[in-house]
Amino acid sequence: MKRILLLLALLIFTISCGDVEKKSNKNDDLNNEVHRTWWKEAVIYQIYPRSFKDTDGDGIGDLKGIIEKLDYIESLGVNMVWLNPIYSSPNADNGYDISNYREIMDEFGTMEDFDLMLREMHKRDIKFVMDVVVNHSSDEHRWFQESRKSRDNPYRDYYHWWPAEKGKPNYRYSLFDPKGEAWKYDSITDAYYLHYFSQKQPDLNWENPKVRQEVYDIMKFWAEKGVDGFRLDAFQFVSKDTSFPPLPEGYEKEVIKYYGMGPNLHKYLKELNKEVLSQYDVFAVSEGAGSTFEDAHSLVDADRNELQMAYHFEGMDVGNSLDGYKLSEFKEVYTKWDSAFAEKGWLSIFLANHDVPRMVSKFGNDSPEFRKASSKMLNTFILSMRGTPYCYYGDELGMTNIGFENIEQYQDIVAKNGYEKTLNEGGDISEYMARLKFLSRDNGRTPMQWNDSEHAGFTDGTPWLPVNDNYKTVNVEAEEKDPNSCLNYFRKMVDLRMNYPVLVYGDYKLLFPDHKQVYAYTRELEGQKMLVLLNFSEQTANLELPDNLTLNKPLINNLEELVQEGSQIELQAYQAVIFDLK
Structure with a gap:
């Protein structure tokens, strides 16, 4: 399609609210070298x-x-x-x-x-x-239900099993399990199965064609x-x-x-x-x-x-x-x-x-x-x-x-198992909850x-x-x-x-790499060049643009105003501006 x-x-749209200056779609003019897809x-x-x-x-x-x-x-x-x-x-x-x-x-x-x-x-x-x-699949998938019935079941090799008589397999870390152990013992066939994630997510054996x-x-x-x-x-x-x-x-x-x-x-x-x-x-x-x-x-x-x-x-x-x-x-x-x-x-x-x-x-x-x-x-x-x-x-x-403030509010298995793991290991629950509040899925x-x-x-x-x-x-x-x-x-x-292929395929060049507030870069493709200025801080940021950059009016601006005088630009808190360059 x-x-x-x-x-x-x-x-x-008016430029005061982030005007987008329309330009003809240039996709048809793209050089084959950019491998349009x-x-x-x-x-x-x-x-x-x-x-x-x-x-x-x-x-x-x-x-x-x-x-x-x-x-x-x-x-x-x-x-x-x-x-x-x-x-x-x-x-x-x-x-x-x-x-x-x-x-x-x-x-x-x-x-x-x-x-x-x-x-x-x-x-x-x-x-x-x-x-x-x-x-991995669910442990309730028919493949796994069959796989765990017997060691000679046709689906046995759909998963990674380790017979208990060989001793416990070398430790593998589970990303989701509260005990951090990726081998789960299953008594039905006296063997361990592998789960890199939850024990209810046994890993499929891709070595089996x-x-x-x-x-x-x-x-x-x-x-x-x-x-x-x-x-x-x-x-x-x-x-x-x-x-x-x-x-x-x-x-x-x-x-x-x-x-x-x-x-x-x-x-x-x-x-x-x-x-x-x-x-x-x-x-x-x-x-x-x-x-x-x-x-x-x-x-x-x-x-x-x-x-x-x-x-x-x-x-x-x-x-x-x-x-x-x-x-x-x-x-x-x-x-x-x-x-x-x-x-x-x-x-x-x-x-x-x-x-x-x-x-x-x-x-x-x-x-x-x-x-x-x-x-x-x-x-x-x-x-x-x-x-x-x-x-x-x-x-x-x-x-x-x-x-969220307490563990009962969370639904995520990672949050709950991580909480249990922290408790089991005597970790700092207050620190864990603070990180969870900020980073939880x-x-x-x-x-x-x-x-x-x-x-x-x-x-x-x-x-x-x-x-x-x-x-x-x-x-x-x-x-x-x-x-x-x-x-x-x-x-x-x-x-x-969508209307400027330079933003899709254009070369990227970082400007002001050491600036602590502003992320600035150019995008360039077949004579079209744009300048992107992003203030990642809540403080005003000042820039003096290089002499080789001559600005047309902004194509888009996330704030109502832009403070600019010649090559001097003052970006307000979290301001984002994209310029078409002459």
Whole structure:
């Protein structure tokens, strides 16, 4: 299906509220060297389905709710949607523990609902990305239920089993288990099974070709339905050294190095590409990109015939401290990744997803005074960098962390098991709770705020997670009416990206690398050049631009004013401006 041509280009916005100067779409003029591809030009909107819109009053979002809000999604200008898992699941990890890969979770609806949702997306030229979770399944999946019945069961080798008579296997760390142990003893066959995540998420044995074929058949099932892409959850973990040797000292600091990018990963990816990806007009992105640039390139470079897009986590490692972060570190991470992929491969650009807190609370300033400006500034960053942007639901509104105070309020298995682990090890519970309040995944999973009615219009029932108290003012209905809202600014910024290929494919150059407040860079492509200025602080920032930069008027500005005199520019708190350069 052809890429969406944004109708928002017909709207005219005043420069005082962030005017976007229209320019003819230059995509047709792009040189072949930039390797134009629809998934590079996409803006992806990630939806956590449990939290988007509930239509049946059970407090859980559903597919009918997404269908109901497709006109809203279309109005954002985005042209692709990624949903977190919607398969049948007992929900030990909110859908990332799958019990049937060809059925829709009851809480979300039916396969008929899914088919209708996909048709309605495609009618709007919105493509769809399916989340594929195949490093592990649920322990309630039929495969595992059969696998644990006996050692000679045909499904036994679908999982990693270690017979107890060989002694306890070498320690493996579980990312989710409160005891930190990834081998779970099962008395039925007197053996241990492996789970890198929860004990209810046993790892699939990709060394078994039958497992791989099962996965390829599942992906073909959804590709035949018309899905346009796949996001491969935890995929860098699927290949394992099945001798499970002892882990070296200090492995905790390099989990990906010792757990991920196993000996047969590329073999499996080439096989997957041949069996599935090359047979359909789809793309695939793997969660994670290894531990080095070489790892990332080996996954996504076109001549590798594996995946298409890298989704690295180093940016998410910035700011994981209660003391905040340094802008220099933020700039360094995104600059080095862009440099590493300047000639080959393709990156994802994001600041939030379902596994991290709200971006404005982590990287911006969620106080009432600065929430709007800093949210707009962060969206300017995401939508002006090279790579495919991933925008998380609610971030277009400037939704913030909810900040739970006690462990009973949390739903996330990671939060609960981490609490138990801290207790078991005699850790500092106060410190743990403070970090959880700031960094918990539940912060990014609270219900979408549609209006100022009870539960923010998300549900007529009791929501599975509480709605943030600021929903009275931070909601779609209120922001639709405000020309200066985060929502309307987001639409303008998406429109700008869609109409200026330089923001998609252009070369990136960092300016003022040592400036403690401002992140500044240029984007340049075939005679088109833009300057992006972002003030990441609540203080005014002054810049003197280089003599070789001559500014046209701003294409977009997140504040009402711009203080400029010649080459001197004064950026207000969290101001974001993009200039077209002469």
